Amino acid sequence: xxxxxxxxxxxxxxxxxxxxxxxxxxxxxxxxxxxxxxxxxxxxxxxxxxxxxxxxxxxxxxxxxxxxxxxxxxxxxxxxxxxxxxxxxxxxxxxxxxxxxxxxxxxxxxxxxx
Amino acid sequence: xxxxxxxxxxxxxxxxxxxxxxxxxxxxxxxxxxxxxxxxxxxxxxxxxxxxxxxxxxxxxxxxxxxxxxxxxxxxxxxxxxxxxxxxxxxxxxxxxxxxxxxxxxxxxxxxxx
Numbered sequence: 001x002x003x004x005x006x007x008x009x010x011x012x013x014x015x016x017x018x019x020x021x022x023x024x025x026x027x028x029x030x031x032x033x034x035x036x037x038x039x040x041x042x043x044x045x046x047x048x049x050x051x052x053x054x055x056x057x058x059x060x061x062x063x064x065x066x067x068x069x070x071x072x073x074x075x076x077x078x079x080x081x082x083x084x085x086x087x088x089x090x091x092x093x094x095x096x097x098x099x100x101x102x103x104x105x106x107x108x109x110x111x112x113x114x
Numbered sequence: 115x116x117x118x119x120x121x122x123x124x125x126x127x128x129x130x131x132x133x134x135x136x137x138x139x140x141x142x143x144x145x146x147x148x149x150x151x152x153x154x155x156x157x158x159x160x161x162x163x164x165x166x167x168x169x170x171x172x173x174x175x176x177x178x179x180x181x182x183x184x185x186x187x188x189x190x191x192x193x194x195x196x197x198x199x200x201x202x203x204x205x206x207x208x209x210x211x212x213x214x215x216x217x218x219x220x221x222x223x224x225x226x227x228x
Binding site: 006043044088090091092102103104106107108110 | 146148150155156157158159162163204206208216218219220221
């Protein structure tokens with residue numbers, strides 16, 4: 001069966017420090033991978049999506065970057081965190097090119113920048 | 115272009131009474147529609163999905179939703195609320211494409227009163 005792992009679950013980082021959040025998927029090949037951010041009262045915002053290794057698309061200009069070094073690994077990074085980067089970050093995967101399959105989400109990372 | 119509107123940001127029901135969470139969508143194509151549930155500090159879990167088959171869709175935990183094309187609605191219902199249903203619910207619309215890009219509603223927080 002397919003599973004998705006996301007870590008860490010919670011993270012408190014000072015302003016200006018680097019960030020690395022990791023997401024891995026098991027039980028599927030060549031998935032679409034996504035990073036979402038959920039800020040309080042603002043719903044889910046798509047940050048990045050990837051349709052293959054090394055292929056990253058950014059939805060919004062921001063302080064963050066993403067990489068996909070392996071087929072089932074998706075990493076969210078920042079060189080210097082801002083206070084506004086605080087939020088709940090969710091990784092998700094879906095079937096490539098498939099309509100109607102929905103997303104499978106990771107358990108999320110609560111990031112607090114102080 | 116696609117969009118989704120969740121008409122209520124908060125809904126409060128008594129335990130054992132029916133639940134209705136409203137969702138309207140806009141889509142240029144025949145969409146796929148989903149409902150997700152998120153418990154505090156958890157990832158999103160798929161409740162149910164509509165993908166152009168039966169218009170009445172049954173999901174997990176006793177939830178169901180009816181796709182009404184004439185009303186562009188996909189409301190989520192449950193006959194009898196349970197305390198464990200207290201969570202935030204997201205309506206999602208997806209159109210076909212080379213990758214699966216979806217649009218999330220802003221969420222409805224369901225409170226269940228004992």
